[in-house]
Amino acid sequence: MPYTLAKWALWLISAAVAGFVVRWMLRGLRRTSDAVPPPSDGHQVESPRAPVAALEPLIAERDELAAQLAHYRQQQVSTRRAAAAEVLQPADVYVPVGAEESPTHDSSVSGERDRLVDQVAEHVATIGELRARLWNTEARVGELQDALVAQQSATAPPDPDLEAGAQVLSEKVRFNDLTVVEGIGPKIADLLLTSGIKTWWQLHQTHPDQLRRVLADAGPRFQVQNPSTWPEQAGLLARGEWQQFKLLADRLQSGKLTD
Numbered sequence: 001m002p003y004t005l006a007k008w009a010l011w012l013i014s015a016a017v018a019g020f021v022v023r024w025m026l027r028g029l030r031r032t033s034d035a036v037p038p039p040s041d042g043h044q045v046e047s048p049r050a051p052v053a054a055l056e057p058l059i060a061e062r063d064e065l066a067a068q069l070a071h072y073r074q075q076q077v078s079t080r081r082a083a084a085a086e087v088l089q090p091a092d093v094y095v096p097v098g099a100e101e102s103p104t105h106d107s108s109v110s111g112e113r114d115r116l117v118d119q120v121a122e123h124v125a126t127i128g129e130l131r132a133r134l135w136n137t138e139a140r141v142g143e144l145q146d147a148l149v150a151q152q153s154a155t156a157p158p159d160p161d162l163e164a165g166a167q168v169l170s171e172k173v174r175f176n177d178l179t180v181v182e183g184i185g186p187k188i189a190d191l192l193l194t195s196g197i198k199t200w201w202q203l204h205q206t207h208p209d210q211l212r213r214v215l216a217d218a219g220p221r222f223q224v225q226n227p228s229t230w231p232e233q234a235g236l237l238a239r240g241e242w243q244q245f246k247l248l249a250d251r252l253q254s255g256k257l258t259d
Contacts, residue, residue: 013120062144069137072130079126156201160240168242176200181233182252183225191218203234 165173173180176199178189195214197203211227229252236245 013117058144058147062141065137065141065144069134069141072133072137075130079123079130156199157239160238160242165237165240165242168246178203178234180237181230182249183227183230188215188222188225191215191222200234200238204231204238206231 159175162173162175169180178184178192178197178200179186181200181203184192191214192198192203192211197206197214208228208231211230212223215222215225215227229248233245233248233252236242236248
C-alpha cells in the first residue's frame, strides 16, 4: 500500500508540473516578436530612405535578441522533456512477493520518492530561470518593435487623396486597405495585420524576405504567393501616386510582373 501511494503521489507531482509548463508555454507563444525590417529593393519608384538608416542598430539588436529568445525556448523545451523523463521513469526497486509491507521495502520506496522529488525541484528551478530570461528578452524585443514603429510612423508621408485615387482606379479606395495591393487578398491581409503590418507605409518598409517568412509560417497554401512587388505597390499607395500604381498593377498578376 505505501508503494502504491508513493506511485500515485509521483504521478500527481509530474502532472502538476507538466500542466503548469504547458500553460505557461501557450501563454508565451501568443506574444509576437516579429519585427519590420526596412526594404533594400531597387525598384524605380523610391522614397527618401535616409531616416530608415537610423533603424539599423535597432534592427541588429532586435535580431540578436530574437535568436537568443529562440535558444532559450529550445532550452526550456529540452529541460521540460528531461524532467518528464525523470519523473515518469519507473523506480528501479525490486519488490519481492509478500514484502510490500516490510520495513526494507518502505525505506526503498521512500528513498526513491525523495530522489524523484529532488530531481523535479531542480528541473522546476531551471525552468524558472529560463522563464525569467525569456521575459527579459521578450520585453526588450517589444521595446525595439515600438521604437521601429515610432520611427517609421515619423517618416511616413501625408495621407493621400483617396478621392483622386478612386477616380484613377475606378473604385472606392479605403485608406491603408492592404487588399488594394495586387496579389493581396482578404486572408493574406489578415496575416499581415496579425504580424503587425497594418498600413501601406509599414508594408512599404517591409522587406520581401520578411513577407515570405510570414507567408511560410501560415502554411503551404500561402507559400505560392510572390510578395516581391508588394512593398513598391504599397509605397505608391501611401504617397498617393495613383497613376504610377495603376500602371504597375496593370503589369502584375498575383503580385508578379507578367512582362
